[in-house]
Amino acid sequence: MRGIRGLMALVLAGAVLAGAARAQDRAWLQIEAQPTRGAAEERARAYSGAFGNVAGFRLPSGWYAIVLGPYDPALAARTLDELKRERLVPGDSFLAREAGLR
Helix, strand or coil: CCCHHHHHHHHHHHHHHHHHCCHHHCEEEEEEEECCHHHHHHHHHHHHCCCCCEEEEECCCCCEEEEEEEECHHHHHHHHHHHHHCCCCCCCCEEEEHHHCC
16 A cells, blocks of 8 residues: 555646646546535535545536546546545546536
């Protein structure tokens, strides 16, 4: 186990790299979805205690996504694998492209 420090360094590196990424090249880690805005805001606040890059988006379905990012797509995939391995995000978390979020 790499530990939280190594993982947080990876997450922070992703945030720095994401700042330089073009909008169409950004990826997000969708870690949860909720049917109401209130429920999504509550869960986002809970995740923000562990992650500094939590955001929320309304999905085309009307649900609300809780995401981490944005990231460079390659770094997003590595970060997602690491977060799942460390069990810091749900196992069904996945990569989401910005085009699917609003």
